Amino acid sequence: MSSKSRKKVLLMGKSGSGKTSMRAIIFKSQLAADTRRLGATIDVESSQIKFLGGLRLDLWDCGGQDSFMDSHLTAQSSTVFRSVHSLIYIFDAESPELLTSDTVYFLKCLRALRDQNPSSSSSAAPAANGSPAPTSAPGEDGGPMVFVLLHKMDLVPVDLQASKLAEFENEVTKKAREGGYKGGMQFYGTSIWNETLYKAWSIVISHLMPSLASLRTHLNSFLSLSSASEIVLFERTTFLVISSVTNEDESHDTEWDERRFERISTMVKAFKLGCSKIRSPFSSLTVSTPHYTAVLDALTPETYILVVAKGAIQPAALELNIRLGRPHFAKLEAIGMGR
Numbered sequence: 001m002s003s004k005s006r007k008k009v010l011l012m013g014k015s016g017s018g019k020t021s022m023r024a025i026i027f028k029s030q031l032a033a034d035t036r037r038l039g040a041t042i043d044v045e046s047s048q049i050k051f052l053g054g055l056r057l058d059l060w061d062c063g064g065q066d067s068f069m070d071s072h073l074t075a076q077s078s079t080v081f082r083s084v085h086s087l088i089y090i091f092d093a094e095s096p097e098l099l100t101s102d103t104v105y106f107l108k109c110l111r112a113l114r115d116q117n118p119s120s121s122s123s124a125a126p127a128a129n130g131s132p133a134p135t136s137a138p139g140e141d142g143g144p145m146v147f148v149l150l151h152k153m154d155l156v157p158v159d160l161q162a163s164k165l166a167e168f169e170n171e172v173t174k175k176a177r178e179g180g181y182k183g184g185m186q187f188y189g190t191s192i193w194n195e196t197l198y199k200a201w202s203i204v205i206s207h208l209m210p211s212l213a214s215l216r217t218h219l220n221s222f223l224s225l226s227s228a229s230e231i232v233l234f235e236r237t238t239f240l241v242i243s244s245v246t247n248e249d250e251s252h253d254t255e256w257d258e259r260r261f262e263r264i265s266t267m268v269k270a271f272k273l274g275c276s277k278i279r280s281p282f283s284s285l286t287v288s289t290p291h292y293t294a295v296l297d298a299l300t301p302e303t304y305i306l307v308v309a310k311g312a313i314q315p316a317a318l319e320l321n322i323r324l325g326r327p328h329f330a331k332l333e334a335i336g337m338g339r
């Protein structure tokens with residue numbers, strides 16, 4: 001398998017920040033409530049996840065207790081940090097050491113990333129005048145992408161969440177720049193108790209996918225051929241959103257919930273779990289109202305498609321379109337989603 005289709009992703013952060021919980025919910029379809037029973041991760045737990053288009057994710061869940069962190073950063077540094085595609089660093093939003101020792105560990109990880117992947121521009125020195133260097137998008141410079149998740153946001157009062165995230169982002173970015181890290185970072189607030197987890201992970205996964213632009217072109221053709229209002233593509237096991245297209249005329253419709261995709265991911269995953277508990281495997285879902293019709297169905301061996309059309313359209317018409325589109329998308333998937 002080529003290194004292009006195999007991507008190593010590190011999941012790091014201090015003990016109890018919620019790394020294994022995220023992994024269990026997204027990749028093992030566990031319920032959020034069941035994560036309370038998880039024990040601390042010993043050393044590193046790595047898992048291989050097969051994604052569409054032949055993409056293989058090597059996910060390294062690195063135990064966050066101080067002794068393990070110290071070992072990841074010293075004796076095991078080259079094993080852990082070499083050839084990393086993305087680092088997902090989890091901070092516990094309610095940790096009293098958020099901007100002290102938690103951030104210090106994060107900065108050490110950035111340094112280890114730089115040392116073990118010296119070709120990336122993250123190795124560049126800080127700006128000569130001491131001011132923070134400009135941010136580039138993660139991975140744009142060819143270096144590893146860094147995603148920073150301020151997690152357990154459900155524990156922060158709702159009216160303080162946005163300001164807490166903004167303040168945290170400013171402070172951590174400033175410290176990273178002062179430490180000489182020039183690569184990009186993306187910050188998200190997340191919680192296992194709502195759809196923010198799916199939002200952040202969908203973005204992470206879309207960065208790992210080889211050619212989303214080309215896939216969107218195909219989805220756009222499908223959208224106009226089927227006269228739909230919106231089409232969303234989900235990865236089959238995780239139900240993360242891979243791509244979506246919306247009819248230009250309706251894309252500014254303010255009635256549409258901005259977080260609808262992640263909400264669908266969360267709901268369908270819970271519904272699928274419910275189905276499997278009564279041994280009735282989930283296959284497809286149709287919602288028909290006077291205002292819209294929506295059909296969610298398998299598209300290829302590794303994806304589900306959601307087609308939404310305005311008005312009371314016969315679901316059979318949408319189902320037929322999906323059936324007709326299947327061979328084309330199956331071919332695309334076989335050759336790597338239009339890479």
Ligand SMILES: Nc1nc2c(ncn2[C@@H]2O[C@H](COP(=O)(O)OP(=O)(O)OP(=O)(O)O)[C@@H](O)[C@H]2O)c(=O)[nH]1
Binds near residue numbers: 021041042063190
């Ligand atoms: N309130 C809240 N609790 C969470 C959230 N995510 C995880 N937890 C809880 O945090 C606890 C620790 O989670 P883990 O996933 O085991 O933490 P970890 O980062 O893997 O810890 P180590 O393996 O020791 O590095 C569990 O009891 C989870 O239920 C969240 O978004 N909100």
Ligand SMILES: [Mg+2]
Binds near residue numbers: 019021039041061064
């Ligand atoms: Mg763990």
